[in-house]
Amino acid sequence: MVTLTFPTWMEPYRALATGKVSRDQWQALMRQLLWPVLGIGLFLLLWQFAAQRIDTSLGQFPGPAQVWEQAGNLVSEHQQSREREVAFYERQEKYIAARLQQQPDWEPVTRDYTGAPTFFDQIGTSLITVMSGFLLASMIAIPLGIVIGLSSTVHAAVNPLVQLFKPVSPLAWLPLVTMVVSALYVSDDPMVSKSFLTSMFTVSLCCLWPTLMNTAVGVTSVSQDLTNVSRVLRLNALSHVRKIVLPSALPMMFTGLRLSLGIAWMVLIAAEMLAQNPGLGKFVWDEFQNGSSQSLGRIMVAVIVIGLIGFLLDRLMLMLQRALVWDKASAQR
Amino acid sequence: MMKGFKKTFCGVLAAMTLGLSATSVADDAVGWPEKADLKFGFIKLTDMAPLAIAYEKGYFEEEGLFVTLEAQANWKVLLDRVIDGQLDGAHMLAGQPLGATIGYGTEAHIITAFSMDLNGNGITVSNSVWEEMKKHIPSKDGKPVHPIKADTLKPVVEQYKDAGKSFKMGMVFPVSTHNYELRYWLAAGGLNPGYYAPHKGDTSGQLQADVLLSVTPPPQMPATLEAGTIHGYCVGEPWNQQAVFKGIGVPVITDYEIWKNNPEKVFGVSKAWAEEYPNTHIRVVKAMIRAAKWLDENNNANRPEAVKILSRPNYVGADYDVIANSMTGTFEYEKGDKREIPDFNVFFRHNATYPYYSDAIWYLTQMRRWGQISESKPDSWYMDIAKKVYRPDIYTQAAKSLIAEGKMSADEFPDFASEDGFKPPQSEFIDNVTYDGRKPNEYLSKFPIGLKDGDTL
Structure with missing residues (x-):
């Protein structure tokens, strides 16, 4: 079922490249390129205009130019950090060689680089955490959603709980999750850090619900005709779910998954900020604490990157949906 | 545990005595670190400098320690993370190891063998x-x-x-x-x-x-x-x-x-940690003594470089000029009223790194003065707590090992043979009251405002 065609939205560009542009394509180009560019341009102007008028105790609010400059700084800091990392490993090799000479029976261990994580390291950490939390939530929510959708008894039993926990803010869960993780996850040589688990579980707890609800609704709304077909064919329960329920429920499920991923990303930043767990949220908080004249610009870079990543994650889900769902009309935006 | 610790201590002493005659003193003096991957916490303040310098100047690595430094949200989080083992040690307020050990706030036995700075x-x-x-x-x-x-x-x-x-x-x-x-x-x-x-x-x-x-x-x-x-x-x-x-x-x-x-900040670790990793602890103190010395060397000559390091976002992160204002021997009161205070931040001079019992007792007297210790205690109690928390013995091992390695000289430290951990009575307070660490209750009786012997609220 997976088909990859030349995306239709690129058609006008191909036409532009070949020089043969129809009227419709001109309109498409305007819609896709001109208006968005104008919108962004206007926003930048407004931003610059407003920024000049906001004086904080950390200096002027950063305009687009300062933010761009800070983005450059963050990149160069990342490169410097990588250079230090290389030097670190070289020094370590020397240390190991020297120690082996004095203590031949020692089993050398290479240590990971101990420098502070850069902005880009933090992005990586956040992405891994959000994806793990989201996958865990999906693994629970999809099967549970199917069961709830199939059985009105289970639905009646679970629904009050779902309604109760759905609106809970991540920040309320966080202290509980932190304490439970530190109590239960005790190991001398932990595979992953406690802070990672805390963030991950908090994310999971909060982004479980949209997937669960939408899957359940999707499953309930399988058309009666299809269910009848399944009856006639005498499909067993598993085949019924695989052949009939899942394909019809997929569009709804994806709507839920997309909502969940969006929530997961938002929750993660807040959780990282509050719990001081590594990631973009901590980056923002640290910069705020630093209170240097560059801090606001750097936070603004993070804000834009957070938005950009959230957007890309959503597009990613949409692509996945397009590739998997038979009803293409349901995956338009 | 204590027994094992004493054994190592004797071993180290023996090794050091032998070391006088042997040539390779360096690694005989203190054994290899039991734990090499360490994570230390700090709060974004300029007096975390000894940690940053020990890291940046490679002093930790020279001791075979691979340290990660991590800024903490606040003092409570920092202390809790040292207690539950997420951090191996941390930049602490002098009152924190004392407060934790006597059970004011979170109760846990925390010790310190290194005083990070004076004033500031x-x-x-x-x-x-x-x-x-x-x-x-x-x-x-x-x-x-x-x-x-x-x-x-x-x-x-x-x-x-x-x-x-x-x-x-x-x-x-x-x-x-x-x-x-x-x-x-x-x-x-x-x-x-x-x-x-x-x-x-x-x-x-x-x-x-x-x-x-x-x-x-x-x-x-x-x-x-x-x-x-x-x-x-x-x-x-x-x-x-x-x-x-x-x-x-x-x-x-x-x-x-x-x-x-x-006395200002100290480097605190939990007692259990110190007993489990005695060599590591001594090596950490060694690296930090060297860092403190570097910070004060040649009349604060290295301070501008230190300020540059501290102004990085992962350490203190404030602007260079802001940090430099106090770190380089001056202090600005009203805007434009900048005055010389060369000793505003002291990291090594005046034996700043030595954990004096008398410093510990001063903090205990203030805890008593303001009621954090609700009942009056005999002088001996102050002494016992100070000895439980402040560990000049560990500091001394680190210092002697540095002397043996030729990295420092004996005249840079107190005379270990005669040092008893008490500074002579001090009277350079704003109200000119004299403080003698040996007589805490008498000291408390000198204040017009504050709890005294026998008072309870």
Whole structure:
């Protein structure tokens, strides 16, 4: 079922490249390129205009130019950090060689680089955490959603709980999750850090619900005709779910998954900020604490990157949906 | 555990005696570190410098230690993470190991073998309070005469009282040096900073108070002052200088003027950790002694470089100029009124790194003075707690090993043979009261404001 065609939205560009542009394509180009560019341009102007008028105790609010400059700084800091990392490993090799000479029976261990994580390291950490939390939530929510959708008894039993926990803010869960993780996850040589688990579980707890609800609704709304077909064919329960329920429920499920991923990303930043767990949220908080004249610009870079990543994650889900769902009309935006 | 520790201790001593005759002293003196991957916590303050320098100058690595330094949100989080083992050790307030060990706040046995610095704090008031205070401060050559006593704040506080408003100030933690320094300064000017009564469940520290003190994390002080939630604060650098730069407040006094060369931060680890990794602990102290020496070397010659390192976002992260203002031997009070205080930040001079029992006892006396210790205790109790928490024995091993390796010389340290951990009686306090660490109860009886022997709230 997976088909990859030349995306239709690129058609006008191909036409532009070949020089043969129809009227419709001109309109498409305007819609896709001109208006968005104008919108962004206007926003930048407004931003610059407003920024000049906001004086904080950390200096002027950063305009687009300062933010761009800070983005450059963050990149160069990342490169410097990588250079230090290389030097670190070289020094370590020397240390190991020297120690082996004095203590031949020692089993050398290479240590990971101990420098502070850069902005880009933090992005990586956040992405891994959000994806793990989201996958865990999906693994629970999809099967549970199917069961709830199939059985009105289970639905009646679970629904009050779902309604109760759905609106809970991540920040309320966080202290509980932190304490439970530190109590239960005790190991001398932990595979992953406690802070990672805390963030991950908090994310999971909060982004479980949209997937669960939408899957359940999707499953309930399988058309009666299809269910009848399944009856006639005498499909067993598993085949019924695989052949009939899942394909019809997929569009709804994806709507839920997309909502969940969006929530997961938002929750993660807040959780990282509050719990001081590594990631973009901590980056923002640290910069705020630093209170240097560059801090606001750097936070603004993070804000834009957070938005950009959230957007890309959503597009990613949409692509996945397009590739998997038979009803293409349901995956338009 | 203790037995194992003593054994290592003897082993180290034996190794060192042998080392005098042998050639390769370096690695005989202290055994290989039991744990090489370490994570230390710190709060974004300039006095975390010994940790940053020990890392950046490779002193930790030379000891075979691979250290990660991590900024913590506030002092409570930092202490909790040392207690539950997420951090191997941390930059701590001198009162934290003591408070934790006697069970004020979170209870846990924390020890320290390294004192990180002397002085380094200041008290800042908001611009409007300063305008009022200034009327009562004598001036010379157009500049206010320092040190400024809290007597000049008293009329301002009275004004607030008459207007039915409470006068609030921020400090960083209930057992912080800042809390005790601010209280000392206020009380010396006749203002009661309030008592704690933990036996009644009152840990606000505001009983009978003229000035209400509350906790704010250091980096948030300027913002809280700006918001008007507090009218002044006591905090470490760069957060007093930050107020000057931002034009939101005026530092009125440094802790150097409240108590000359007062002990400030310490490096704290849990006792269990120290017993499990004795060699690691000694090596950590070694690296930090070298870092402290580097910071003070050649009359603060390395300070500009240190400031550059500290201004990186992963350490203190404030602007270079803000940090440099106090780290390079000056302190700016009112904007433009920059004065020389070469000893504002001391990391190594005056035996700053040695963990003196008398320093520990001073903090205990202040805990008693303000009711955090609700019942009076005999002098021997103060002595016992100081010995439980402050560990010059570990410091001495580290120092001797550095001397044996030729990295330091014996004259840079106290004379270990005769040092008993007590500084001679000190009287360079703002109220000229003499402090003798051997007589804590007698010392407490000298203050007009504060609990004395036999008092309970």
